[in-house]
Amino acid sequence: MGEVKVVGSSPSLFCYRIEWALKLQGIEYEYLKEDLRNKSPLLLKYNPVHKKVPVFLHNGRPIAESLVILEYIDETWKNNPLLPEDPHERALARFWAKFGDEKCLMGAWAALCAEGPEKEKAVETAMETLNYLEKQIEGKKFFGGKTIGFLDLVIGWIPHWLDVLDEVGGMKLFDAERFPCLHEWAQNFIQIPIIKDCHPPRDEMVAYFQSSRQYMLSLAAKK
Ligand SMILES: N[C@@H](CCC(=O)N[C@@H](CS)C(=O)NCC(=O)O)C(=O)O
Known part of the structure; x- marks a missing residue:
């Protein structure tokens, strides 16, 4: 499974969709709460292009953009497939x-x-x-x-x-x-x-x- 972290902020709907996917897959994760009015060096380092949450970290490797993250989760864990097979x-x-x-x-x-x-x-x-x-x-x-x-x-x-x-x-x-x-x-x-x-x-x-x-x-x- 490896180490999974989500850099997120509430009430961002883009972050909740990632948490839902992880919970559906039964993947444990650490949630790193971001203050978007005072962005952390971590966020700027891992999403230097958009500087937005969510950022997904799998074994320290970052992925940005919630739709991309959802597809990554779907391809990495098979406990609860998200995209159709066809x-x-x-x-x-x-x-x-x-x-x-x-x-x-x-x-x-x-x-x-x-x-x-x-x-x-x-x-x-x-x-x-x-x-x-x-x-x-x-x-x-x-x-x-x-x-x-x-x-x-x-x-x-x-x-x-x-x-x-x-x-x-x-x-x-x-x-x-x-x-x-x-x-x-x-x-x-x-x-x-x-x-x-x-x-x-x-x-x-x-x-x-x-x-x-x-x-x-x-x-x-x-x-
Ligand atoms: N297209 C992005 C949108 C993410 C997004 O807009 N995040 C907002 C929070 S809801 C954000 O980080 N805003 C900070 C900013 O715009 O500076 C995704 O799907 O992940």
Whole structure:
């Protein structure tokens, strides 16, 4: 197994997906808590390009970028395969994971930070991206099929984090009427013991996104 460490910070959803994968694989790890307002020499050394968490250390060798880390975990330990076996299905899982991060997550973030006439448009754009996931999960328990897999972990931010973004941003992206299948998936996902026991406290998330939103609005006001 070797020595496994995760450099992370709460409530980063990118870090939680790594912890979930390790717990699913039954891999013990040490969590090195990072203060992102005062980045440690360790973080700057191991992720000099992006200077972001998570960083994964396996026997002292660093890997950055959460999707890359998830694939590394999947290739290194075989206790609980995350990506499908079939190459085409693997490719699709990677496609939707990228879509989830680049479109759904970024869309929700843009909607959170939008104000005035821009807000309605940003909310609708974000919901259009979620609609693609709604279609993907229709008729299935998990994106990975009967059990959770790579894509479930990648979009695993939706149940807790999106709900908080909705509250802080005064919006309703995660609308149960518009996305009934995604809601059912979310209920299935958060009931899995590993997921249930490993997510940030809600008040921590609310405080984090309130201050992030204020910061983004103050930057926009200076323009
Ligand atoms: N694409 C990266 C995103 C990681 C990321 O954005 N991490 C944030 C925390 S949520 C971070 O470290 N931010 C510090 C900064 O931007 O300076 C991944 O998937 O790992």
